[in-house]
Amino acid sequence: QVQLVQSGTEVKKPGSSVKVSCKASGETFNTFGIHWVRQAPGQGLEWMGVIIPIFDTPNYGQRFQGRVSITADKSTGTVFMEVKRLASEDTAVYYCAKERRPGHFYYGFDVWGQGTPVIVSS
Amino acid sequence: DIQMTQSPSSLSASVGDRVTITCQASRDIDNHLIWFQQKPGTAPKVLIYDASTLEAGVSSRFSGSGFETDFTFTISSLQPEDAATYYCQQYYNVPYTFGQGTKLDI
16 A cells, blocks of 8 residues: 655744655555645644645645645655744644545545654744 | 534543444535544544445444434444544545544543
8 A cells, every 4th residue: 555654853943934745655646635634732633735736736724825835746746735934833743644536635535644743942 | 614523522441342432514524524543643544434434454343324414433342452532534525624533541
């Protein structure tokens, strides 16, 4: 089964940006929706946004619009998620997750990345 | 946004018990519901999708049911390794939304 491999832990200052990557091992997933979900310490799961790389048009949760950018490099099969103007409340584990079927949303996740801790501290 | 109301928020049970968690959607989501298991420090793991379909390789002790707005997740005979937090999530519409989670102690 395909695995999603994310980049490593990030420690950032307030006001800076962070860019996290998510790459499939075993096959490319340019036709599959790749979602981003975050989990603050001790908290639940929060959906941030999604992109289908071949269409290259991301869709964001309202509270992340304008501060989060999801992009895809189709040549390497890597999806990126950037958060700008970081604040302490952005300290969380950030996960990517793949749609079960290609071409559209609304099929549900089947595979998750291992998670990337992002720590925002002065 | 579709709100997902999950209950209980926590429960304690014994090995061999049968436990049930419920999830209610604020509007009709057909069968677009997933149940996840998450253990501390690890990514969520899909157990059930399309409300009642068991993910490949997942124990048949786990089951799901429901349609439209009301959904149920059941573990038929608890094992020690089932201690975890369980979440429901709708994927009928973006933004995908999650229940608050149920922490299961054994």
